[in-house]
Amino acid sequence: MKKTAIYPGSFDPVTNGHLDILKRALRIFDSVIVAVTDHRSKGPLFSVQERTALFRQAAQGLKGVSVENFNGLLVNYARKKGACAIVRGLRAVSDFEYEFQMALMNRHLSQRKKEPLETVYMMPDEKYTYLSSSLVKEVSRLGGDISHFVPRSVSAALLTKNRIPVKKT
Ligand code: PNS
Numbered sequence: 001m002k003k004t005a006i007y008p009g010s011f012d013p014v015t016n017g018h019l020d021i022l023k024r025a026l027r028i029f030d031s032v033i034v035a036v037t038d039h040r041s042k043g044p045l046f047s048v049q050e051r052t053a054l055f056r057q058a059a060q061g062l063k064g065v066s067v068e069n070f071n072g073l074l075v076n077y078a079r080k081k082g083a084c085a086i087v088r089g090l091r092a093v094s095d096f097e098y099e100f101q102m103a104l105m106n107r108h109l110s111q112r113k114k115e116p117l118e119t120v121y122m123m124p125d126e127k128y129t130y131l132s133s134s135l136v137k138e139v140s141r142l143g144g145d146i147s148h149f150v151p152r153s154v155s156a157a158l159l160t161k162n163r164i165p166v167k168k169t
Pocket of ligand 1: 075106
């Protein structure tokens with residue numbers, strides 16, 4: 001049976017670290033659905049449509065990937081999509097507590113009707129362990145170069161959002 005995983009997140013915006021995790025997940029699962037959350041509590045820089053479009057563009061050429069947005073409980077969305085697991089990246093110990101809580105809550109919420117949904121954690125390449133979307137946004141807003149950390153389309157979108165003129169290459 002084909003195995004599908006959900007890779008959920010805010011992805012505000014997608015970074016090379018997220019793409020690294022996605023590629024690792026594709027080595028284990030037949031297909032991965034990137035699920036971009038619609039909840040606005042974090043006050044995202046990019047709208048959910050923009051974040052979805054940026055991830056879709058960044059994942060172009062990767063087989064077995066679809067990028068969608070969702071709202072409501074992740075476990076319900078994952079069930080609807082027939083996923084057998086949730087994939088998340090784990091960069092450092094500081095990520096652990098939040099991830100531990102989410103994994104156990106999702107397992108609890110999902111086990112009432114069927115088998116529990118498990119969360120699979122993956123470590124990104126070492127060069128991405130200090131990378132986060134928040135840091136990328138801050139560095140870009142203050143005029144720093146983030147081109148090593150995000151896909152080209154995201155670099156351009158950040159410059160446009162921050163009203164920094166895009167250099168022609
Ligand atoms: O990239 P993030 O912001 O760390 O991702 C968090 C995300 C989207 C995975 C989490 O907030 C989530 O699953 N939201 C959907 C609503 C939900 O199911 N909440 C309960 C999670 S235990």
